[in-house]
Amino acid sequence: RLTSPDSLHHLPVHPLWQSPLTIPGGTRQSPINIQWRDSVYDPFLKPLKISYDPATCLHIWNNGYSFLVEFDDSTDRSIIDGGPLENQYRLKQFHFHWGAINDWGSEHTVDCKFYPAELHLVHWNAVVYPTFEEAVMEGDGLAVIGVFLKLGARHEGLQTLVDALPAVKHKDTVIEFDVFDPSCLMPSCPDYWTYAGSLTTPPLTESVTWIIKKQPIEVDEDQLEAFRMLLFTSDGEEEKRMVDNFRPLQPLMNRTVRSSFQ
Ligand SMILES: NS(=O)(=O)c1c(F)cccc1F
């Protein structure tokens, strides 16, 4: 069902998400609503090439905003190429954003529809920049693949991740996670939208080429509930459930969303 953004204003906004709606002078902020009929088919967009080495997976970490699965990005073993990108980008981490209930949780919306959660696979341009930290400050520094999660069948690939979450319940806890192939979280359909945007968490820098998959993946209620039992807070602090960790929608400004499909 369509959730109008104003029905979300009663949401308790976690301090991080009280960050300014747009950074001063921001002209390419994220997330945005993707109005399907306003997106423009670009026949020159290439298929996205994804090649991840499961052995580059390092650990899962609760950083107090989401849980990150981090990868060894010291070599080009896990990369993406093609799509709207001019060169290859290295996988650094993936994480999710989700809601307290299934009516919202994604950062991007499609025709103003929220999904219950959204996966972000964060890559950086190691061809041009020496470190991730430097790439974060550059217009072509990052490429993030966004995948929507919808309520449906249990996702077996996600389950190995879900089973590890109780071990990172509190902020600043980490566990080793030595083999995971994030390709299992990709939908089968190759179609995507792409636009120039920003990080959706501080420093909110305008350095992201967004690649948003058109087709969602299906997860079941228990798997979404497992995300919601994580905590923003450290062990010993008053518990605050990690939910609604998504940034408000940002103005499109002078941007066109391109589609890889007609
Ligand atoms: N949410 S997001 O994908 O924009 C994101 C983060 F949350 C953190 C770091 C990089 C990045 F790209």
Ligand SMILES: [Zn+2]
């Ligand atoms: Zn994100």
